[in-house]
Amino acid sequence: MSTPKSTPGINDFVIKLANVNGTGSASANGLLMKSIFRMGVPVVGKNVFPSNIQGLPTWYEIRVTGAGYGARSGNVDMMVAMNANTYARDIAELRPGGVLIYDSTWPRQHVLSRTDVTVLGVPLAQMCNAAFKVARSRVLMKNMAYVGAVAALLSIDVEVIRTLVREMFAKKPKLVDLNMQALALGYDYAMEHFECPLPFKVERLNETKNKIMIDGNTAAGLGCVYAGATVGAWYPITPSTSLMDAFKKWCEKFRIDPKTGEHNYCIIQAEDELAAVGMVVGASWNGARAFTPTSGPGISLMSEFIGFAYYAEIPLVLFDVQRVGPSTGMPTRTQQADVQMCAYASHGDTRHILLFPAHPGECFTMAADAFDLAERYQTPVFVLSDIDIGMNDWMVDELEWDDARQPDRGKVLNAEQIESLEQFHRYKDVDGDGIAYRTLPGTHPKGAYFTRGSGHNADGNYTENEAEYQEVLDRLVRKWRGAADHVPAPIVKKAKGGKARWGILAYGSSDCAVLEACDTLAAEGLHMDYMRIRGFPFSDEVSDFVMAHDHVFVVEQNRDAQLRGLLLLETQIPRAKLLPLLHYSGEPLTSHFVHEHIKDAARQEKSA
């Protein structure tokens, strides 16, 4: 595949920072990104880190995009190469004409390997060693020093950075001075030795006004608080850990009685995922809104309980922050490869509800939706996020909450309702929608029933009778199908200028790359309609969209075209209409990748 062609410009370029894990670079890089954001210029940040605490290579990519695109472009216009172990590869990645910044304290062979890039050496270590005494500071301050140099080169407002530094270390004022000093070292050095700013640089805009920068796990944790979730059970696993950390943080803010210190939430670090999901089963069955965040290996371990919840009809909210599989795979890289497993998790005939947030904003809203759906349909609901959404800071619209919104607790009978019943039948389809009424323990003697994962009839009694067993099983499919029109509806972006012959389907974190690719393709005369799927089971809209096009590219971040598989299984769409477009390297999808593939396909069709 060719490399992207556009040249960098004002508010339109990519900085990549190559660091060593555990040296404190991530916060410096985040600060750099945020300073651009505060200048009103949209940014995209991707932190690519290793499964390691200290020493392995890590990268941070900041795309400055005045146009407000949300994906990686695929370019690298400036490389800050701080990791000797990855020099060769990092330098090679830089586009011709790009700018390389390195620590010139020591002579580096590799930086000389390319003549088509501008090499700018900054003696970072030397300056920091001279300026700081403590060994740890010397390491950490190199990061702030290069931030200073980059700021000078890109004309980032240093005052904005300084404010950020002050906020960041509000509680550790000593650190403020150190950081300011380091910032100045880099800034001054660059101003003195280089022609600043570069031709591509940052210029103030007003495009980030009603935006925030937030990661998906933080937003999802917040969504759980707003949804009224009270019980969270989990077992630590990258990249879902920060979701529970966030829930905890927000609960500590909003859910502790200031007078008594009592908590109206309960977070349980389970002994493993088998237990975590069991706790959610117990809490949900008992009427609390409960959830568990995890990743692929956790879902594998939870499979048996998921089948139990499906069959015994217990609401369950699971966040699968997907990482690269199979097995341990690459636990700090991103993928969408748990889709099929989640759709049908567990033995026997089972099918579940899935939600696909595309960015942190939707992590917030869909967290709330997930609880409503789980309680309405009394069944497991999966929110399928991924590490790109979950752990990167995204620029999104400010979150909103409608204070009139009430949770949908589904068909739960209260004491009065139970009292008025002749007899309570736990699994009877009273309303014809496949959803039976449930009762909560402790409510009323007549509401008691026996929950079981073994064969039961409409009354909830044990059965090994064929007809009774089948009655329940058939209702479960009806119920599940009913959810198709209640999961978040797909979002369609029509091609400008009328009917497009081709379409694109995508979901989750592929959205931004596809949106941008549509623009680029349109600019080249190739107009595509685009539908983003947000839930499973699929509504008829999805089939209608596909049927209205000659071909539809299904963009996914997995090897086996898993969502396309669900379309084959659950709709009547002819196979040939669905063209898989697959990316599964573990890096977040670029618009370039989507664009190139579709352009190629178009070219081939023409030549065919």
Added chain:
Amino acid sequence: MSTPKSTPGINDFVIKLANVNGTGSASANGLLMKSIFRMGVPVVGKNVFPSNIQGLPTWYEIRVTGAGYGARSGNVDMMVAMNANTYARDIAELRPGGVLIYDSTWPRQHVLSRTDVTVLGVPLAQMCNAAFKVARSRVLMKNMAYVGAVAALLSIDVEVIRTLVREMFAKKPKLVDLNMQALALGYDYAMEHFECPLPFKVERLNETKNKIMIDGNTAAGLGCVYAGATVGAWYPITPSTSLMDAFKKWCEKFRIDPKTGEHNYCIIQAEDELAAVGMVVGASWNGARAFTPTSGPGISLMSEFIGFAYYAEIPLVLFDVQRVGPSTGMPTRTQQADVQMCAYASHGDTRHILLFPAHPGECFTMAADAFDLAERYQTPVFVLSDIDIGMNDWMVDELEWDDARQPDRGKVLNAEQIESLEQFHRYKDVDGDGIAYRTLPGTHPKGAYFTRGSGHNADGNYTENEAEYQEVLDRLVRKWRGAADHVPAPIVKKAKGGKARWGILAYGSSDCAVLEACDTLAAEGLHMDYMRIRGFPFSDEVSDFVMAHDHVFVVEQNRDAQLRGLLLLETQIPRAKLLPLLHYSGEPLTSHFVHEHIKDAARQEKSA
């Protein structure tokens, strides 16, 4: 659905025995069946038992079929109603004109409820109470007494039964006499009080000469011994427990050194299924042929390790003796509802090899095939049996073993081969077939490598590099596809008299019912081609078969048409060609069910 129409005749009828669990009826009923088998008359036996040790209802169905069909027909011509709790339902099931036998010791209202059946009362309890002193004998001997009565009514050779009794209690001679006495009680009573034999009855044939009666779990356990398996790890679960019991029994017979008493096998009762599969991983990785038998809940729990074995490329043989799901479901009833889970078990992009034995004979052969495939492809292989095959005694051809057969241990390098290598690369596609070479611990210093479920490159080294990761993942699909032509090939039974417009696809325990239905349909002028699938991934033959027909019925014992789903996902067959024909009540499929459904479909097509 209508009930079957054919009337019973000589060597063509069904006896159903309704008993109380834990009263010793199963062995008496088995003996009854075997006596017919020994008279040279083919039989089909189905034991339908509850998930309970004592007290709940259980049924045993014996079909006498001179024509040699292997499935339940769907008829009941004689009902031996020994369970007061299920009288009503049992009597209702009897076909008009049938014969009801009951214990007339006490008056029974229900037996009078039908006037269209012949009711024969035998005072079983009364006779046994008079004849036997010990309470337990009184209960047990009622079973032998009704066997005697049935023998008289159906003209079963009593001498054959007596021989069987002697063999059965060879080690407990006291019991022989008791049983003989009970047998005579029933026999004599019937001869004295009823017109014996009935119009439908047993007549000696010579159709069981090279046949045996065996259950699938016993055959599979034997197959593991013949395959050279040495390590078996398991956790008890119905209905797979008897598979390991059988393996143990055969090992004790064949694998204990008569001199030293040393075992050349190791069976480990694990603490759970997570551990059982881990033990198999460890043993297989270390070069032993190892396996685990389990059922649906076990596979759910094993999911994570299955993905590890897939990605780290460790051979694994799993027997899933399927039972009714979801969750605990009906653990003593039959279903084929783990197909999809097994095909794609675990998170991330994973796909596995499946084998579908249709009867105990194939449990034996496919057990051996499974080890060859697992070692050849260094991957998990599932043998998908079910409770019908696994726990019922089936009449099958005598098992055969080719002494020239050598196990296919796959690409394992020995010390010499390793020595001659420049360097060993664990995951390199040397031969272009996607299968890399492996080495076993302890063989040679140069053969050492590090096995991991985390990202690795072709050398087996840790990687987080996109290209290196993808190289391995892409090879895994190639490797898996390569297995399509090496799993047991489908078996096709062409319709007589040329090309049929319609076809049937089925697998596993549905086979016999489909074979018989084909005959019945053909007799009615509806000719169908039939292909039985025996392995996954599918070979091209499967698609070719479907494409050669207007429609193909896919017969399955699950709700969600799971194998049809695999066909949609893995072949290019248009959806509309594949008509699901689903049975998922938990009872073994009847030929009647298949016949009726296809006839209806044909009728509808004509009228459409």
Added chain:
Amino acid sequence: MTSFAKPHINLKHAKRNALGLTRHDYEGAMSTLCAGCGHDSVTACMAKAFFELSIEPHRAVKISGIGCSSKTTAYFLSESHGNNTVHGRMPSVATGAAAANAGLTYIGVSGDGDSLSIGLGQFAHAIRRNVNMLYMLENNGVYGLTKGQFSASADIGSKSKKGEVNLSPPIDPVTLALSLGATFVARAFSGDREQLVPLIKAGLKHNGFGLIDVISPCVSFNDHVGSTKSYAHTYKYYHPAVHADYVPMSEEIKTSYAAGEAVPVELHDGGSIVLRKLDEDYDPRDRGAAYAQIAERDAKGEIVTGLLYIDESREDMAAMNKLTSRPLNTFPYDELCPGSDALTALQKGFR
């Protein structure tokens, strides 16, 4: 298995408890276990204890795993919610349920297979968390429901029905629980209801995780000669060391006990558990000593029973988590949702 309804008839002059309910009101569906199974005796004791404590059935929750023992939750308290979950994982479900509503009474019923093999991790961690529940471990040394394999509680040298000898050391729930910091540890025998009923009452009233390991013989697969979990063997070797009974706050503890003879342990709810030492030198308040005594006697084949250890001082899960006393599952939504203004405010931190 509630498919067979048990006729529910209250005798006119039946004894009634403080709620006006009779023993019958504490019964469940007809048992489908084998006639003579130890578990049925335990079930009867459970019903009796609840009756005597006058607990409203619908305010109790029964949770179990899979096994013959786990089925028994259907056979008592038919007006309680029951949850027959998956094999070995009752503790996590109970933990979640207790988090959602700390106001109900939680009973977990399990077997030795369920708790000590597949469920060992969950069992141990529920103890660590001190979840406020009564945990009945109906221990028969075998897997009953799957027909008689050795369980992890089978003793070294114990024989299976087929004659095999167990060689692996047993996992003893009592010593295990002691080493994990359990706060209420008892052992009992299904054949001694006089001891068991009061123990159940004490366990229900204990604030925290109450373990009762009940030797409960499996008549179908582990009641033969050579089995150390048979009725005969247990009957012969079991030895009551400490008797315990619950005395409600309302009933003043009348007798004043001679030192070393009986000790009241004060409970959260104001009532007490009264310990009566049958073995003078056994101290159920000293974890180390209790452990050593039990280990020593176990080694001799003696089965020490009674309330072997109690510690009312430790916080239960709810307290460790500073849980509000109001059930989480009944909180009005507006107390849980911070609202749009708070959302606007907090987002200042995301710019």
Added chain:
Amino acid sequence: MTSFAKPHINLKHAKRNALGLTRHDYEGAMSTLCAGCGHDSVTACMAKAFFELSIEPHRAVKISGIGCSSKTTAYFLSESHGNNTVHGRMPSVATGAAAANAGLTYIGVSGDGDSLSIGLGQFAHAIRRNVNMLYMLENNGVYGLTKGQFSASADIGSKSKKGEVNLSPPIDPVTLALSLGATFVARAFSGDREQLVPLIKAGLKHNGFGLIDVISPCVSFNDHVGSTKSYAHTYKYYHPAVHADYVPMSEEIKTSYAAGEAVPVELHDGGSIVLRKLDEDYDPRDRGAAYAQIAERDAKGEIVTGLLYIDESREDMAAMNKLTSRPLNTFPYDELCPGSDALTALQKGFR
């Protein structure tokens, strides 16, 4: 993480063992752990012990779970097969591997998270089976790899880096193992190589499951003031009670020990483990006494280390299963397959 190769240079005059190999031959890939991590010290001790025992690297097998500790199997013995499996389930893989070939030396490496939470069941049952392996539990009281959550071995009152206080009682691998019938139970400190290397050698030579619980501080997440698993805390409170070393058969045990001072324990292979009591009254041959002593001192905050219990008399898994001494993975097929005649014969029973 073998992506960084460590230069492998043998010094000309380096010390060589009986196989003619140097220390370098027992090294592995470059560690990717944090500088100063306790686990790296343990790794170095492992390499040293193997070197001193002159074990052929390719006849050893390293198996681990997931965690920083579990990664270390890549950092020693590069000529051994390694298997870095899934979280918490190393014991089952080791059990299966040992069944397939009892002739190799098996080392399991795990962490406190890996072994005591998700892996508790497997850990306990491998002990029960007495699988012949050395089990290194690198215990730092936290989940290192997932960045510092409390593990189940965190002590009551121990503080997390963020200042949270742990309230749940710890699971102590040593007392747990003792209560489960373990046959070799040791505790050590990564900071004391003089003690650890000989212990590893003894554990490798023990016939059965050898547990070494090594306190191995996590410098990134649990080395602060207030943590009871910090280097400083452990250094201050650890107390060697029994020193143990392996003496091969070839080396006659020269000294004759004064009673109560040092005792040789004879091993399967003819060699011995020589126990030297540093605490006179500590008896590593009496399970009950050992348990009581450790519990008592633990309660006081003292960390008793050394070979705390040993029992060479019990059969290991292979012996309990009457396993042939020939590795199952090398059996010629014709000794395993009964052949067609046997098949014909046995089928007589199926008619």
